[in-house]
Amino acid sequence: MNVKMEKQAEQQETTQQITMVQAVNDAMKTMLEHDDTTILLGEDIGKNGGVFRATEGLQELFGEDRVVDTPLSEAGIVGTSVGLAVNGFKPIAEMQFMGFVYPAYDQIMTHVSRLRMKTMGKYSVPMVIRTPYGAGIRAPEVHSDSAETIFTHMPGIKVVCPATPYDAKGLLIAAIEDPDPVLFMEPMRSYRAQREEVPTGKYTVEIGKGEKIQEGTDVTIIAWGAMVPVAKQAAKQAEQQGMSCEVLDLKTLYPLDRDLIAESVQKTGRAVIVHEAHGTGGLGNDILSVINDTSFLYLRSPIERVTGFDVPVPFFALEEHYLPTPKRILQSIEKAVHF
Amino acid sequence: MEEHFPMKKIIDDQGNLIDSSYENDIDEELVRKLYYHMSRIRLFDRKAISLQRQGRIGTYPPFEGQEASQVGSALALDSDDWLFPTYRDHGAMLTFGSDMTRTFLYWNGRAEGCVPPEGKNIFPAAVPIATQIPHAVGAAWAEKRKGTKNVAIAYFGDGATSEGDFHEGLNFASVFKTPTILFNQNNGYAISVPIEKQMNSKTIAQKGLAYDIPSIRIDGNDVFSVYFETKKAVERARSGEGPTLIEAVTWRTGAHTTADDPTKYRPEGQGENVVNPIERLENYMKNNDFWDEEWIAKTEAELTQEVESALEAMEKYPPAKPEDLFDHVFTNTPPQLVEQKESYLELIGRE
Numbered sequence: 176m177n178v179k180m181e182k183q184a185e186q187q188e189t190t191q192q193i194t195m196v197q198a199v200n201d202a203m204k205t206m207l208e209h210d211d212t213t214i215l216l217g218e219d220i221g222k223n224g225g226v227f228r229a230t231e232g233l234q235e236l237f238g239e240d241r242v243v244d245t246p247l248s249e250a251g252i253v254g255t256s257v258g259l260a261v262n263g264f265k266p267i268a269e270m271q272f273m274g275f276v277y278p279a280y281d282q283i284m285t286h287v288s289r290l291r292m293k294t295m296g297k298y299s300v301p302m303v304i305r306t307p308y309g310a311g312i313r314a315p316e317v318h319s320d321s322a323e324t325i326f327t328h329m330p331g332i333k334v335v336c337p338a339t340p341y342d343a344k345g346l347l348i349a350a351i352e353d354p355d356p357v358l359f360m361e362p363m364r365s366y367r368a369q370r371e372e373v374p375t376g377k378y379t380v381e382i383g384k385g386e387k388i389q390e391g392t393d394v395t396i397i398a399w400g401a402m403v404p405v406a407k408q409a410a411k412q413a414e415q416q417g418m419s420c421e422v423l424d425l426k427t428l429y430p431l432d433r434d435l436i437a438e439s440v441q442k443t444g445r446a447v448i449v450h451e452a453h454g455t456g457g458l459g460n461d462i463l464s465v466i467n468d469t470s471f472l473y474l475r476s477p478i479e480r481v482t483g484f485d486v487p488v489p490f491f492a493l494e495e496h497y498l499p500t501p502k503r504i505l506q507s508i509e510k511a512v513h514f
Numbered sequence: 515m516e517e518h519f520p521m522k523k524i525i526d527d528q529g530n531l532i533d534s535s536y537e538n539d540i541d542e543e544l545v546r547k548l549y550y551h552m553s554r555i556r557l558f559d560r561k562a563i564s565l566q567r568q569g570r571i572g573t574y575p576p577f578e579g580q581e582a583s584q585v586g587s588a589l590a591l592d593s594d595d596w597l598f599p600t601y602r603d604h605g606a607m608l609t610f611g612s613d614m615t616r617t618f619l620y621w622n623g624r625a626e627g628c629v630p631p632e633g634k635n636i637f638p639a640a641v642p643i644a645t646q647i648p649h650a651v652g653a654a655w656a657e658k659r660k661g662t663k664n665v666a667i668a669y670f671g672d673g674a675t676s677e678g679d680f681h682e683g684l685n686f687a688s689v690f691k692t693p694t695i696l697f698n699q700n701n702g703y704a705i706s707v708p709i710e711k712q713m714n715s716k717t718i719a720q721k722g723l724a725y726d727i728p729s730i731r732i733d734g735n736d737v738f739s740v741y742f743e744t745k746k747a748v749e750r751a752r753s754g755e756g757p758t759l760i761e762a763v764t765w766r767t768g769a770h771t772t773a774d775d776p777t778k779y780r781p782e783g784q785g786e787n788v789v790n791p792i793e794r795l796e797n798y799m800k801n802n803d804f805w806d807e808e809w810i811a812k813t814e815a816e817l818t819q820e821v822e823s824a825l826e827a828m829e830k831y832p833p834a835k836p837e838d839l840f841d842h843v844f845t846n847t848p849p850q851l852v853e854q855k856e857s858y859l860e861l862i863g864r865e
Contacts, residue, residue, distance in 0.1 A: 218704075222706050246673070246676035275643075278642070278678065484840065486851070490624055492624045493625075
């Protein structure tokens with residue numbers, strides 16, 4: 176083993192205890208080092224290091240040309256990223272909050288998502304749009320939206336949503352390396368909620384694959400992002416009442432890991448889908464349809480959904496009432512198991 | 515381009531009158547009114563920051579340094595006009611007649627804080643950037659179509675002029691000649707990004723040129739400039755001459771919000787030479803026999819009392835009701851939402 180290889184191996188084996196926001200930072204740092212064409216664009220990502228410090232220190236390390244504080248214009252950030260992406264760069268565009276992505280919706284829907292298809296593969300848009308999302312941190316209004324459904328509905332874009340520091344780093348690196356556009360949602364209430372051993376080197380977590388994070392026999396609980404820890408709490412409470420829960424963390428919302436869902440639901444015969452986005456037209460309905468298509472004859476009870484209500488995400492005085500709670504999930508688990 | 519938009523000032527930092535155009539209009543009543551409102555909103559602002567530090571309200575965007583811009587412009591309106599604020603313009607909102615208790619409630623995460631007092635045309639604070647500009651143009655357009663003399667003012671910051679909604683709003687205002695005052699507070703930074711990185715244009719006023727909208731650049735820390743120039747724009751609008759873009763150059767003394775630290779992104783000492791607008795007015799008052807210690811002390815006591823009472827009312831306000839999540843989404847709540855509400859209230863035991 177030569178010195179360089181030894182060093183590499185060493186690097187792979189080294190881990191550090193970090194939070195999710197540090198893992199996100201580490202993923203971008205790794206890719207800025209690894210690939211000269213990687214470029215970060217966003218509001219306040221430079222000197223300020225991003226409003227959540229996800230880009231902290233990166234401008235200092237890589238310069239203002241690669242970690243770019245842009246003018247305040249979401250459509251501008253995404254639109255110019257399209258041009259950068261088709262012309263040799265790998266832009267990582269930050270939307271400061273998911274509630275701020277709407278001005279860029281036009282660009283994403285009308286160009287990012289369909290450029291490859293309409294040029295028959297001549298141009299593709301290898302860009303990542305990163306955005307913190309979700310309620311539960313007492314942020315001001317419009318800062319707490321969970322708008323994944325409008326993007327999973329959008330053809331031509333992958334939608335990824337990690338729940339842990341390890342996955343955040345591995346999935347973000349995979350997203351940056353992906354030849355197609357990826358919307359990367361970061362659950363802001365999980366940013367600093369836990370620390371985990373995360374490798375210091377470059378590694379990827381496969382996009383399109385979910386994970387069974389808890390084995391169980393009576394019911395499958397399906398969640399992602401910030402709802403994963405809430406689902407786990409509900410599962411724990413259900414276990415205390417003698418109901419055994421299998422918990423799935425989907426990690427990628429488009430394309431869905433249909434095999435994982437089918438395998439688990441066929442085993443337990445029951446499912447509770449949990450998401451904090453509004454119920455109507457929510458992604459839960461597509462998961463329900465996956466179960467219908469793959470596992471209908473295995474079902475022992477109707478599939479339950481626990482979602483945010485069909486109301487705008489409220490100001491923070493009421494956000495705890497908007498968000499799915501272990502209590503609401505437990506109620507659905509009971510309904511499914513005792514049907 | 516800068517030379518085409520010279521900064522208008524009426525008094526200098528020391529409070530000396532340097533433009534006598536409005537000398538006869540400056541009387542004791544006006545001076546006291548301006549001083550009163552600027553002191554009032556500063557007390558509110560400082561109180562709000564301290565409440566946030568104590569965890570009694572949520573994240574809060576301070577406006578200290580911008581009192582002259584907010585008070586001068588809001589006082590130039592008539593009571594039937596419309597005001598479209600950003601999240602940093604609660605000073606202008608309070609001056610125009612919004613309710614202090616409700617303003618505290620808003621920053622405590624309560625939708626009650628968006629409800630304007632009866633008969634007042636005050637939009638809720640716009641959190642997204644620049645989106646309120648087309649609203650103000652639309653409301654002004656409606657007034658014009660209805661044949662009234664009412665106008666609408668839209669507040670926005672320097673960063674907002676990078677957003678599409680700013681340009682779309684200006685274009686509509688120009689095409690339909692709406693009675694809109696486009697009031698920009700250029701406070702130097704959009705969170706951490708300084709104006710020279712936000713735009714290559716040297717002024718914001720010049721952006722009105724492309725739309726053929728009369729545009730001026732004023733010293734936003736000189737309350738007389740703000741008041742009289744806004745009044746002029748309001749009169750233009752009322753008389754059917756259309757919109758005006760005002761760039762009020764000011765300075766945000768503190769952080770963007772209580773969640774950021776300006777020492778990370780501002781060079782040390784920047785802004786130290788800016789004389790705050792209240793001090794400038796005080797200098798003017800002292801220079802011109804408008805200074806009355808007794809009145810100042812009485813005003814301060816009265817305002818402190820008002821802020822404390824509003825705070826007490828906010829803290830005694832009944833807790834937010836979960837029903838409010840569902841009851842105001844539609845005029846007539848659809849059955850499936852009623853169902854969501856009922857099953858949730860049943861679950862939490864509050865039927």
